[in-house]
Amino acid sequence: MSLTIATYGLTKRFGRVSALEAVELRVAAGEVYAFIGRNGAGKTTMIRLLLGMLRPTAGHAAVLGAPARALSPEHRRRVGYLVEGATAYPELTVQENLQLSAWLYSLPDRKAVHASLERFGLGALANRRAATLSTGNLQRLALARALLHEPELVILDEPATALDPAGVVEVRQLIRALAYEQGTTVFMSSHILSEVERVATRIGIVHEGRLVAELSSAEFDRLRRPRLEIVVRDCDLGEALLRAAGLEPVRMSDARGGWQLHLRGEAALASPDDVARLLVNGGAPPLHLAVRRDELEQVFLALTESTG
Amino acid sequence: MKSPLRSPLLGALRCEILKARRSRVPVLTALGFSLAPMMAGLFMMIMKDPDGARRMGLLRAKATMFAGAADWPTFLGVVTQAVAVGGSLLFALLVAWSFGREFADRTLKTVLAVPTSRSAIVLAKLLVMSGTALVICVWVFALALGVGLVVGLPGASKALFVAAAGRTLLTAALTVALLTPVAFIAGVGRGYMAPLGFAILTLFLGQIAAAIGWGAWFPWTVPALFSGLAGPEGSGLGAWSFALVLLVSAAGLGATLAWWRFADHTT
Numbered sequence: 001m002s003l004t005i006a007t008y009g010l011t012k013r014f015g016r017v018s019a020l021e022a023v024e025l026r027v028a029a030g031e032v033y034a035f036i037g038r039n040g041a042g043k044t045t046m047i048r049l050l051l052g053m054l055r056p057t058a059g060h061a062a063v064l065g066a067p068a069r070a071l072s073p074e075h076r077r078r079v080g081y082l083v084e085g086a087t088a089y090p091e092l093t094v095q096e097n098l099q100l101s102a103w104l105y106s107l108p109d110r111k112a113v114h115a116s117l118e119r120f121g122l123g124a125l126a127n128r129r130a131a132t133l134s135t136g137n138l139q140r141l142a143l144a145r146a147l148l149h150e151p152e153l154v155i156l157d158e159p160a161t162a163l164d165p166a167g168v169v170e171v172r173q174l175i176r177a178l179a180y181e182q183g184t185t186v187f188m189s190s191h192i193l194s195e196v197e198r199v200a201t202r203i204g205i206v207h208e209g210r211l212v213a214e215l216s217s218a219e220f221d222r223l224r225r226p227r228l229e230i231v232v233r234d235c236d237l238g239e240a241l242l243r244a245a246g247l248e249p250v251r252m253s254d255a256r257g258g259w260q261l262h263l264r265g266e267a268a269l270a271s272p273d274d275v276a277r278l279l280v281n282g283g284a285p286p287l288h289l290a291v292r293r294d295e296l297e298q299v300f301l302a303l304t305e306s307t308g
Numbered sequence: 309m310k311s312p313l314r315s316p317l318l319g320a321l322r323c324e325i326l327k328a329r330r331s332r333v334p335v336l337t338a339l340g341f342s343l344a345p346m347m348a349g350l351f352m353m354i355m356k357d358p359d360g361a362r363r364m365g366l367l368r369a370k371a372t373m374f375a376g377a378a379d380w381p382t383f384l385g386v387v388t389q390a391v392a393v394g395g396s397l398l399f400a401l402l403v404a405w406s407f408g409r410e411f412a413d414r415t416l417k418t419v420l421a422v423p424t425s426r427s428a429i430v431l432a433k434l435l436v437m438s439g440t441a442l443v444i445c446v447w448v449f450a451l452a453l454g455v456g457l458v459v460g461l462p463g464a465s466k467a468l469f470v471a472a473a474g475r476t477l478l479t480a481a482l483t484v485a486l487l488t489p490v491a492f493i494a495g496v497g498r499g500y501m502a503p504l505g506f507a508i509l510t511l512f513l514g515q516i517a518a519a520i521g522w523g524a525w526f527p528w529t530v531p532a533l534f535s536g537l538a539g540p541e542g543s544g545l546g547a548w549s550f551a552l553v554l555l556v557s558a559a560g561l562g563a564t565l566a567w568w569r570f571a572d573h574t575t
Contacts, residue, residue: 050422073316073423081421087414091330100326103319105424145418 002029004153004185005050009059010089012045019045021209022059027202029152032179033188034200036193036300042209043189044084047157050187051081064153077105080151084158084189087144090131094141097130098148099184104208105149112148120144143174154178155192156188167191168195193296203296207304215299223302224293228263231288233277235259241282242275316424320432324406328436333405337398338444342451344390349455352378356459361467379463380456385470385536387452388479391445392535393511395483396528399441403487405492406433407564408503426568434491434561438484445480449473470568475535482531485553486510488560495567524549527556 001007005027020042027033037043048054051060052071061068066075088097098113117123120140125133130141139162146154151269159175160168172195178184179201190196196203205213215223232238235251238261242249247268249261268275272289279286294302328334355378379480410416419429453469494503510528517526523533524544533545 048417053417053420073425076421076423079421083414083417085414086417089327089330089413089415091332092326096326096330100323101422103322104419104424106316106319106423151574 003062003065004029004031005028005033005061005063005187007046007049007059007061010046010056011058011060012042012049013057014055018209020049020206023206023211023242025204025208025211025214027185027187029185030179030183032175032188032199032201034196034203035187035189035190035206036191036196036203036296038304039065039191039205041206041241043206044157046206047155047187047189050155051079057170063137076147080146080149080154082142082154082156082159084161086135086139086162088130088133088141088145091129093127093129094133095126097141098144101145101148107149116144116148119147135162136164137158139163139167140170143171147178150182151184153185153187156186156190158189158190159188160192162197168192171195172199193300197296205300205303213303220296220299223299224295225264225298226269226291226293228268228275229288229290229292230261230263230275230279230286231258232261232284232286234284235261237282238279238284238286241284245278314430316464317432320424320428321435324432324436328406328440331405334440336404336442337402337440338447341390341394341444341448343399344394344453345387345448345455348383348386348390348452349459352383352456352461353459356461378459378461380461380465380468381463381472383456383459383461384468384476388447388472388476388535389532389537391448391476392479392483392531392537395441395480396486396511396514396531397507398444399437399483399487400490400503402432402437402440403490404494404500404503404507406437407491408497408500410493411498412500424558427565430491430564430568434488434564437487441484441487442477442480445476449476479531479535482534482550482553484526485557486531486560488557488564490560491568492560492563495564525552527552 003026004023007023007025010020010023010025011018023042023046025046032049035043035046039204045054049056050063050068052068055069063071064075064078066072071079082113088094088102092100095113095117098116102108102112117126120143122137122144123139125137128140130233131143139159143159156175160171160215161172175186175188177197179186179199186199188196188200201217203213203215204211206216217298230238230249231254239249239251242261242263247263247265252262254260263275269291272291276289410419420426449472456464490503490507493506494500497503497505514523514526514529514532517523517529517536518533521544523529524546525548527549530545530549533549
């Protein structure tokens with residue numbers, strides 16, 4: 001297996017604060033590796049270490065087989081980087097911003113720039129100054145810059161942040177196309193977990209500087225515990241009825257600001273019909289009752305809370 | 309063999325030239341500097357025609373204090389001195405903008421990840437800003453010639469113009485040489501404010517150094533003394549004065565390169 005990224009006991013401390021602690025990471029060529037964690041968990045520090053922008057306190061990282069701390073220009077030419085929070089030179093046009101990158105990557109400028117404008121749907125905005133772009137278009141420009149030189153490895157720091165739903169879908173499709181059609185390795189940090197689980201082939205969960213779990217798609221599937229999700233009009237009554245029957249409901253708020261009851265016990269999952277009957281007979285008929293599996297968010301919370 | 313058109317320094321130079329062309333900062337700096345020959349020309353006009361100036365409500369005494377005699381040597385001397393004093397602030401603004409903007413616009417992290425070496429990027433920024441400063445000087449001198457002709461100053465000669473042009477360009481070169489520490493401070497201070505503060509501080513300290521007679525030993529006073537601000541006899545400059553300027557310039561360049569090369573960039 002050819003490794004695109006490998007870290008060996010990678011540690012970074014800022015004074016007494018430990019940003020990353022002895023992280024062992026292996027990312028194979030062609031993978032979409034998502035590095036997820038709460039704010040301040042160490043995601044951006046990891047990216048800066050991989051790009052040689054920070055010196056590790058201990059351990060080391062290798063990118064495309066070379067030490068990250070001393071990446072040669074030839075190695076850097078094979079890496080694309082999207083910084084968190086799209087940036088561009090505001091007084092330059094979209095085309096000029098791309099042109100700048102083309103010069104810095106020693107590309108045959110016009111061809112690469114025009115191809116990139118077309119690929120990212122920026123043709124109509126080519127002569128617009130970056131200062132006048134919407135956040136979504138600015139992020140698109142930043143992505144176009146990161147991928148202008150067709151790198152083998154793309155490092156994306158929060159690529160879907162500040163994008164509208166259409167933009168999020170666009171980024172997802174782009175990452176898929178990069179990985180599955182072009183064989184590009186993608187290393188991304190993100191806190192939009194619903195997006196991560198849709199595109200990542202492997203997920204690394206970092207918590208307080210430590211890599212607490214690394215999950216392949218199959219492993220992640222195994223960790224997605226099932227639950228019986230119930231919505232009743234009178235949540236207090238429903239909860240009391242379930243408790244009286246020896247079940248252990250957990251009350252959770254839902255996306256609409258209401259309440260749901262979650263049951264995880266085998267008894268409830270084996271016979272949802274009996275649970276429904278119990279609630280109907282007790283005067284709290286369920287408005288919604290379904291078996292669902294945990295999403296990445298729940299897996300993430302379970303893993304980080306158990307180690308926190 | 310790598311084509312020279314694809315060399316990292318050339319690529320970085322093209323980037324910095326494009327940024328400078330699209331920015332208003334160099335143009336505003338040139339416009340600000342244009343005030344110097346125009347003001348000097350106004351004072352020359354007042355001294356040349358005091359009755360006309362009095363009718364216009366302008367004070368002759370202040371103009372005399374400022375410039376001395378209304379002729380080409382005095383006028384071009386004032387312009388050269390303006391390049392020395394004004395340049396230490398306005399050229400510092402150019403360098404502070406070029407380096408500080410990467411922090412203000414949050415583009416630094418992207419710049420640091422490209423294959424073009426950081427040394428090439430630093431050198432390109434310094435070269436383009438130095439070039440811009442020298443172009444502004446040429447513009448100011450050309451404008452001064454125009455203003456002098458319009459005012460109709462006496463005492464013109466080819467030798468005077470050549471000597472004044474040489475002195476102005478050398479003064480500008482000395483001022484530009486002292487910009488490397490400004491670039492370093494922009495990195496350490498992560499923005500525009502610290503380098504501008506540094507430029508103001510050196511100007512202030514230069515005044516003190518000149519007042520107590522140590523101007524020739526204080527590098528930031530050397531361009532002003534060379535420009536003739538203290539008169540031909542008052543400069544006290546020696547070879548060591550110019551060596552100090554070069555030393556500060558080299559130290560500033562080294563520090564800037566080292567900062568970009570080794571510093572942990574945490575913005």
